Amino acid sequence: MKKRIRIKDIAAQAGVSPGTVDRILHNRGNVSEKARNAVEEVLKQVGYRPNIHLSGLSLKKTYEIVITTPHASHGEYWESIHNGIREAIDQHESIHIKTTYLTYDQYNIYSCQNVFTQILILMPDAVIIGPTFKDETIELANKLAEKNIPFTFVDSMVEGTSPLAFYSANHYICGYLMCKLLKSLIPESSDIGVLQAIRIGDQSANTSILRRKGAYDYLTEANFSNQIHTIQFSVYEAQGNEDKMNEFFSSHPNVKGVIVLNSRGNVVANFLEKNKINDVRLVCVDLTKPNICALKNGRINFLIDQNPDYQGYMAMKTLLEYLILQTKPKVENYMPLNIVTKETIDLQLEFNFLKKI
Amino acid sequence: MKKRIRIKDIAAQAGVSPGTVDRILHNRGNVSEKARNAVEEVLKQVGYRPNIHLSGLSLKKTYEIVITTPHASHGEYWESIHNGIREAIDQHESIHIKTTYLTYDQYNIYSCQNVFTQILILMPDAVIIGPTFKDETIELANKLAEKNIPFTFVDSMVEGTSPLAFYSANHYICGYLMCKLLKSLIPESSDIGVLQAIRIGDQSANTSILRRKGAYDYLTEANFSNQIHTIQFSVYEAQGNEDKMNEFFSSHPNVKGVIVLNSRGNVVANFLEKNKINDVRLVCVDLTKPNICALKNGRINFLIDQNPDYQGYMAMKTLLEYLILQTKPKVENYMPLNIVTKETIDLQLEFNFLKKI
DNA sequence: AACCTGTTTGTGTACGTGCACAAAGATAAT
DNA sequence: ATTATCTTTGTGCACGTACACAAACAGGTT
Numbered sequence: 109m110k111k112r113i114r115i116k117d118i119a120a121q122a123g124v125s126p127g128t129v130d131r132i133l134h135n136r137g138n139v140s141e142k143a144r145n146a147v148e149e150v151l152k153q154v155g156y157r158p159n160i161h162l163s164g165l166s167l168k169k170t171y172e173i174v175i176t177t178p179h180a181s182h183g184e185y186w187e188s189i190h191n192g193i194r195e196a197i198d199q200h201e202s203i204h205i206k207t208t209y210l211t212y213d214q215y216n217i218y219s220c221q222n223v224f225t226q227i228l229i230l231m232p233d234a235v236i237i238g239p240t241f242k243d244e245t246i247e248l249a250n251k252l253a254e255k256n257i258p259f260t261f262v263d264s265m266v267e268g269t270s271p272l273a274f275y276s277a278n279h280y281i282c283g284y285l286m287c288k289l290l291k292s293l294i295p296e297s298s299d300i301g302v303l304q305a306i307r308i309g310d311q312s313a314n315t316s317i318l319r320r321k322g323a324y325d326y327l328t329e330a331n332f333s334n335q336i337h338t339i340q341f342s343v344y345e346a347q348g349n350e351d352k353m354n355e356f357f358s359s360h361p362n363v364k365g366v367i368v369l370n371s372r373g374n375v376v377a378n379f380l381e382k383n384k385i386n387d388v389r390l391v392c393v394d395l396t397k398p399n400i401c402a403l404k405n406g407r408i409n410f411l412i413d414q415n416p417d418y419q420g421y422m423a424m425k426t427l428l429e430y431l432i433l434q435t436k437p438k439v440e441n442y443m444p445l446n447i448v449t450k451e452t453i454d455l456q457l458e459f460n461f462l463k464k465i
Numbered sequence: 466m467k468k469r470i471r472i473k474d475i476a477a478q479a480g481v482s483p484g485t486v487d488r489i490l491h492n493r494g495n496v497s498e499k500a501r502n503a504v505e506e507v508l509k510q511v512g513y514r515p516n517i518h519l520s521g522l523s524l525k526k527t528y529e530i531v532i533t534t535p536h537a538s539h540g541e542y543w544e545s546i547h548n549g550i551r552e553a554i555d556q557h558e559s560i561h562i563k564t565t566y567l568t569y570d571q572y573n574i575y576s577c578q579n580v581f582t583q584i585l586i587l588m589p590d591a592v593i594i595g596p597t598f599k600d601e602t603i604e605l606a607n608k609l610a611e612k613n614i615p616f617t618f619v620d621s622m623v624e625g626t627s628p629l630a631f632y633s634a635n636h637y638i639c640g641y642l643m644c645k646l647l648k649s650l651i652p653e654s655s656d657i658g659v660l661q662a663i664r665i666g667d668q669s670a671n672t673s674i675l676r677r678k679g680a681y682d683y684l685t686e687a688n689f690s691n692q693i694h695t696i697q698f699s700v701y702e703a704q705g706n707e708d709k710m711n712e713f714f715s716s717h718p719n720v721k722g723v724i725v726l727n728s729r730g731n732v733v734a735n736f737l738e739k740n741k742i743n744d745v746r747l748v749c750v751d752l753t754k755p756n757i758c759a760l761k762n763g764r765i766n767f768l769i770d771q772n773p774d775y776q777g778y779m780a781m782k783t784l785l786e787y788l789i790l791q792t793k794p795k796v797e798n799y800m801p802l803n804i805v806t807k808e809t810i811d812l813q814l815e816f817n818f819l820k821k822i
Numbered sequence: 823a824a825c826c827t828g829t830t831t832g833t834g835t836a837c838g839t840g841c842a843c844a845a846a847g848a849t850a851a852t
Numbered sequence: 853a854t855t856a857t858c859t860t861t862g863t864g865c866a867c868g869t870a871c872a873c874a875a876a877c878a879g880g881t882t
Contacts, residue, residue: 161518447804
């Protein structure tokens, strides 16, 4: 049981006052070469780890942190990320934090541009970004970097930026896995359907694209010789989707398995339910309420959880520790992909809830 | 952004001094009815949540906590539980804790009895129990309850005891799930093998028994009409096991899938590898190094993770919060059962590691 | 009333850290 | 040498909580 090392101890060992050590630890300047060297020498030896909860206790500053993601109302996925962020703040209650949630319409590029402009005006201490539009995100990232404002990504990473860290599912592996699981559920002779959303504008950062690539690569590797059909899907027009699925399933009767690359798996599940199509297996992503429902009633066979709450939690935690302790985190962080079934869903949900860590 | 409520605030509102509030919060006695009522009234209204990290700061007491489990050397499973326990202690660094690890041989009842006697002599402030022998555990639990020493279970719960909480996988569902997954991997016509360890003595708390029940119940529900064969397995005699498996697989050529109810799935995997049996699928439990290896090389198809590190973490965290803040936790806590495959294992491992929460 | 005894209440300090402010040196200008 | 200015260093307080100790009160006995 080794004794914890304090600022006071370091000061004594280096032959200076605690104040001087504090100035060095926080880069406040006004320290002589001599003192700096002495203290840094000691620091190297002892491996000082400050206690963030006590730091917060006497910290005067209030940190302003902006969180920008698609509107949470567009799905519980983003809500979970927001919950994780709040959890991290709760845990660091001794630190004064002012959060501003600036969400945008993920299907409207102007909404996103507008919000990103606001962020730069606000000049926050840090930013959490849930990206959608690639070019806009890169521009924001560059401007933040210019101003030395640290930022983290949740949900996905955008190439060409230098975040403090990102927390994302590995969407490629996710797609790969979905197809592998689906294959184990359907007859050898069956075709496969791949459902994805239609997007307005060009956003190549899109998670669905990575998932799709993973899915196709799996099928290639597994020498899948039957047909693969794509279903395009609009997020807005419910009736149009109904028609499209109707047409799809009647013209492709040999499709016995479908993967849904976005979080709207429940729409397909409901369609199958309504039309009494009982021999089509479904593998989907995201533990949204309707998806959970469809998993429980057996329409969805496997559901992949990307741990959005944990993403948000870590994105915020990382920022706070960087702001207060200058801790440099691991940059690339891929979430575990949890495979959830009818049997394990309740355990999974309870866990996520009590992940009050 | 609601302001945090402090002891001082409560005191002011109740018209007493902070010292009095403190006495009430910590049941130190010597408080008049009048003062107690006034303070408890305020407490009801404001919902005071003390900050455990600051409590630790001025706490004089050193808590002695005993952890008793099977030897960690018997498998990385218990080591993971121990790691979780250490993690919780790390996080509450401001609290003075003295831990004593008293491990026993899980195949030797005398070893267990011996260790449990020692615990009672030590008179610790709290105990974490990883149970194996049912009767001995019940006796220990009763004696601890008599002395008002709180305790938590990890790995499994023993009926007839009243722990502060337990953190365990739902072994029944685990077995059920294993069979369900295995079924999706093998031909319709295949038989199934169920491998379990031989135990010395009678321990009906055994996790394997619950898993087995789950497995059989699944097969019944799914109207499985082929044969189910049991393989008995000794943990000690490696050569004997080799012979047993040899006999088993040659006399049951129609077994194309096996579930292993204990953590030694890798033994079967290695046997299949060595004997070039390529058409038998395996579903196993626990992310031990050899199991991970067998998963990666494709011999094990699904591996179930019971989150042992999280069990240990919560078991310790719960005790600390009870000791310091008198927080009464949720008693029954079943871990999520994570289904891990070749594709997701690396993500899962990285996550467990950085679960530095 | 004066004293003792036991109960109830209030006050003050320590814990580790951040930061404001005072003190002490150092350098330059008069 | 004195003063002013700037740099470097040290000191002390606040934060929220636990706990030791002192103060105040109540009741009973002489």
